[in-house]
Amino acid sequence: MNKALFGLYLFFTVYVSSLRELNLLLLLFFVLFSVLFALKRRRLKGFFKGFLYTALFSLMLSLPYSLWSSSFDYSIMMLLRVLNLYMLTLMFISTVNLYSLLSFSKTLSFLLVISVSFTLAYRRVFENFQQALRSRSIEKPKRQELLNFLRRIMGYFFERALRDGQEVTMAMKSRGFDHD
Amino acid sequence: MIELREVYYSYDHNITLKNISFKVREGEKVVLLGINGSGKSTLLKLLNALIFPTEGAYYYKGERVEEKSFKNKDFRRTFRREVALLFQNPEVMLFNPTVYDEMAFSLRQLGFREEETREKVEYWADKFGLSPLLKSPPFELSLGQKQRLALACLLVLSPKLLLLDEPTAHLDPKSTGWLVDLLWELPCTIITSTHNLSLAEELGDRLLVLGQDHTLIYDGRIEDFLRDEEKLLKAGLLHRHRYRDKGGYHTHGF
Amino acid sequence: MHIPDGFVAPQVYLPAYLLAVGFTLLSFRKLKEAFEEGKVPYIASLSAFAFIVGSVAVPIPGGTSVHGLGVAPIALLFGPWVAYACFSIVLLLQVILLGEGGITTYPINLLAIGLVGGFSAYWFYRIFNRMAFAVFLSGFLSTLLSAIFMSILLGVHPYLFKDPSGKPLYFPYPLSLTIPAFLLPHLLVGFAEGILTHIAVKHLSKRLRHE
Ligand SMILES: Nc1ncnc2c1ncn2[C@@H]1O[C@H](COP(=O)(O)OP(=O)(O)OP(=O)(O)O)[C@@H](O)[C@H]1O
Ligand SMILES: [Mg+2]
Numbered sequence: 001m002n003k004a005l006f007g008l009y010l011f012f013t014v015y016v017s018s019l020r021e022l023n024l025l026l027l028l029f030f031v032l033f034s035v036l037f038a039l040k041r042r043r044l045k046g047f048f049k050g051f052l053y054t055a056l057f058s059l060m061l062s063l064p065y066s067l068w069s070s071s072f073d074y075s076i077m078m079l080l081r082v083l084n085l086y087m088l089t090l091m092f093i094s095t096v097n098l099y100s101l102l103s104f105s106k107t108l109s110f111l112l113v114i115s116v117s118f119t120l121a122y123r124r125v126f127e128n129f130q131q132a133l134r135s136r137s138i139e140k141p142k143r144q145e146l147l148n149f150l151r152r153i154m155g156y157f158f159e160r161a162l163r164d165g166q167e168v169t170m171a172m173k174s175r176g177f178d179h180d
Numbered sequence: 181m182i183e184l185r186e187v188y189y190s191y192d193h194n195i196t197l198k199n200i201s202f203k204v205r206e207g208e209k210v211v212l213l214g215i216n217g218s219g220k221s222t223l224l225k226l227l228n229a230l231i232f233p234t235e236g237a238y239y240y241k242g243e244r245v246e247e248k249s250f251k252n253k254d255f256r257r258t259f260r261r262e263v264a265l266l267f268q269n270p271e272v273m274l275f276n277p278t279v280y281d282e283m284a285f286s287l288r289q290l291g292f293r294e295e296e297t298r299e300k301v302e303y304w305a306d307k308f309g310l311s312p313l314l315k316s317p318p319f320e321l322s323l324g325q326k327q328r329l330a331l332a333c334l335l336v337l338s339p340k341l342l343l344l345d346e347p348t349a350h351l352d353p354k355s356t357g358w359l360v361d362l363l364w365e366l367p368c369t370i371i372t373s374t375h376n377l378s379l380a381e382e383l384g385d386r387l388l389v390l391g392q393d394h395t396l397i398y399d400g401r402i403e404d405f406l407r408d409e410e411k412l413l414k415a416g417l418l419h420r421h422r423y424r425d426k427g428g429y430h431t432h433g434f
Numbered sequence: 435m436h437i438p439d440g441f442v443a444p445q446v447y448l449p450a451y452l453l454a455v456g457f458t459l460l461s462f463r464k465l466k467e468a469f470e471e472g473k474v475p476y477i478a479s480l481s482a483f484a485f486i487v488g489s490v491a492v493p494i495p496g497g498t499s500v501h502g503l504g505v506a507p508i509a510l511l512f513g514p515w516v517a518y519a520c521f522s523i524v525l526l527l528q529v530i531l532l533g534e535g536g537i538t539t540y541p542i543n544l545l546a547i548g549l550v551g552g553f554s555a556y557w558f559y560r561i562f563n564r565m566a567f568a569v570f571l572s573g574f575l576s577t578l579l580s581a582i583f584m585s586i587l588l589g590v591h592p593y594l595f596k597d598p599s600g601k602p603l604y605f606p607y608p609l610s611l612t613i614p615a616f617l618l619p620h621l622l623v624g625f626a627e628g629i630l631t632h633i634a635v636k637h638l639s640k641r642l643r644h645e
Contacts, residue, residue, distance in 0.1 A: 013439075013537060013538065014444050014448070016440075017439065017440055017442070017443070017444055017447075017538055018443070018444050020597065020603055050533065054438060057436075057438050058438055058440065058441075061437070061438070061441065061605075062606065065602070065606040065607065069601075071601055073601065074601055074602065074606065077603075078440060078441065081440040082438045082439060082440035082441070084440075085438075085439040085440050085536070085537075085538070086438075086439065086536075089439070089536065089537060098530065107474060110474060111474050111477060111478055111523070112523075112526075114474075114475060114478040114479075115477070115478040115481050115482065115523050115527060116527065116530070116531070118478050118479050118481070118482035119481070119482040119485050119527050119531065120531070121482075122482045122483070122485065122486050123485075123486070123489075123531075125269070125272065126486050126489070126490070128267060128269060128272040129272045129275070131225065131230040131267075131272075132267050132272045132273040133275070134230060135228055135230055135260070135264070135265050135267075135273075136260075136264075136273065136285060136286055136333070136334075137260065137286075137289065138256075138257055138260045138261050138286055138289045138290055139257070139289045139290075141289075143493045143495075143497075145285070146493040146499070147493060147629075148275055148276055148277060148281075149275045150490060150492060150493070150629070150630075150633060151275075151633050151637055152274070152275035152276075152319070153275070153486070153490055154487060154490075154507075154630070154633050154634060154637070154638060155319065155637060155638060155641075156271065156319070157482075157483045157486045157487070158483060158511075158634075158638045158641070159641065160479075160483075161479040161480050161482060161483035162479070162642075164475070164479040164482075165475045165476035165478070165479040165480065166475075167475075168475035168478075168479070169475045169476070172475065
């Protein structure tokens with residue numbers, strides 16, 4: 001089921017990203033928009049923020065060209081295409097569990113899961129480092145102080161990465177997981 | 181000295197502090213108790229103005245503390261100088277090349293002359309047993325030493341409000357005793373977080389308890405709380421043991 | 435460098451996918467040589483490391499701070515294949531966790547950063563080996579090269595894809611605009627990358643050899 005949805009998603013992504021007819025793009029826009037709304041709304045946290053952000057971003061890229069060539073069709077086509085792709089992706093990730101897509105390979109899904117969990121953990125510690133710097137700084141830190149801070153951050157996460165890599169490797173071995 | 185009024189805080193969409201209100205007067209030694217994940221660290225960061233209430237208000241010396249208050253240089257200077265937080269993980273506080281530089285960091289920012297800086301650093305290094313380590317890089321110390329160093333870095337500034345996030349977590353019993361004595365000597369207001377019931381009594385005379393539901397479920401004298409089994413259970417600080425202990429209760433001071 | 439989905443033509447991103455995924459598989463195979471056992475946990479933890487390195491603000495002269503790419507430090511510490519393998523994950527994490535980049539731009543970013551950035555950093559370092567600023571330069575120049583690669587991939591769109599009236603169908607700006615528009619901000623990014631690379635090689639590689 002997930003794989004079928006994934007295939008469908010890929011197909012539509014390629015299809016939509018090659019569309020150029022405004023009518024078709026507009027039709028798709030309304031279809032996608034209504035489907036998204038029909039889906040449970042609480043799964044679409046931050047939908048509007050992302051939507052607006054994506055729209056603005058697209059306009060930022062395309063408007064200068066439209067102004068220069070005074071063909072606003074272009075900006076409209078890009079805007080619709082970008083938003084359609086955005087909604088398509090959102091629809092996909094709000095219905096499909098990304099990890100289950102990798103279930104065909106134990107190694108790959110394991111890789112993704114621990115990468116995400118390491119990254120989330122590191123990000124939180126990194127945030128703490130930044131807060132500690134803010135907390136201890138009475139004045140705005142000088143360049144040299146920031147460089148010291150940077151060096152420490154890199155040193156800390158470098159060592160932590162080596163240690164975590166080693167630890168998980170050993171843990172895997174002790175659980176008899178050493179095919180590779 | 182500080183006051184929280186109906187403060188809420190959420191990370192993304194998860195409420196971590198719920199309707200918290202209390203005042204702390206100058207010179208009080210307050211203990212903040214709560215189980216893992218109850219929001220102790222979050223509350224202390226909020227009091228240190230590293231994060232700001234999603235709802236409600238925080239006042240420091242009668243002034244409202246908001247994100248925009250920190251645009252005012254004088255306020256920022258005063259606040260950062262007077263309010264100090266010892267992070268739960270002391271490692272995140274240490275980033276200078278040597279222990280000496282680490283302790284001198286804030287003093288140098290304040291523009292102290294090098295002799296004055298040296299004098300202060302040496303005084304506190306001696307008090308904390310860090311003198312032999314002044315030239316080594318902080319990241320080479322043991323975790324307990326890091327914790328002591330991080331605290332020493334805060335005390336060189338003589339803060340008015342000291343926020344301590346599980347300051348004894350990495351200390352051995354001897355250092356813990358030493359720290360408890362030291363805290364009572366300090367003239368400043370102190371808020372210490374812990375999940376250790378038996379230590380709570382030694383760390384302060386007033387108790388704030390964060391419940392599992394992220395609200396403030398107790399504010400008062402420590403002894404009264406320890407006798408109130410209902411509240412202890414609610415805070416998740418007590419386990420009911422059905423066998424062995426004659427069906428009674430059993431506290432866990434881990 | 436974030437271009438939204440929709441500006442890149444399938445005729446570009448589909449072949450880019452083939453190439454990028456091919457290199458990913460190749461890099462995973464190469465890694466067997468780097469960490470004989472348990473390469474999976476190491477790729478994961480080093481990717482997390484690379485993620486952080488790419489997200490820390492680097493102070494550059496003039497008082498501002500910018501982010502580097504983070505690929506050159508990994509390439510010089512662990513070799514370009516490890517860097518490529520890590521970035522195939524890091525860029526995926528940026529999509530999942532930060533919502534930066536999209537499904538059609540992923541292979542293009544990966545080729546620009548992981549392949550061009552990582553390998554050129556490594557080769558620049560080898561070429562400048564004797565020079566005082568070799569490490570910094572390798573971070574700096576590899577970033578510029580990566581930006582140039584990206585801007586060429588985008589800048590060819592208006593020549594290749596337009597409707598009969600000459601209206602562009604995808605990315606609209608010609609090479610003469612795209613390349614400078616990418617290069618200028620990447621002078622700063624490159625500077626940051628140079629500093630990151632310098633720190634990595636001067637302060638971290640020592641500890642690596644002790645392992
Ligand atoms: N940076 C963050 N982003 C998202 N959620 C967070 C973050 N920091 C903490 N949390 C969550 O907020 C809740 C409270 O965390 P907090 O660290 O304040 O608890 P604590 O009482 O200090 O716990 P502990 O005793 O484990 O230190 C937890 O559920 C935690 O997962
Ligand atoms: Mg905590």
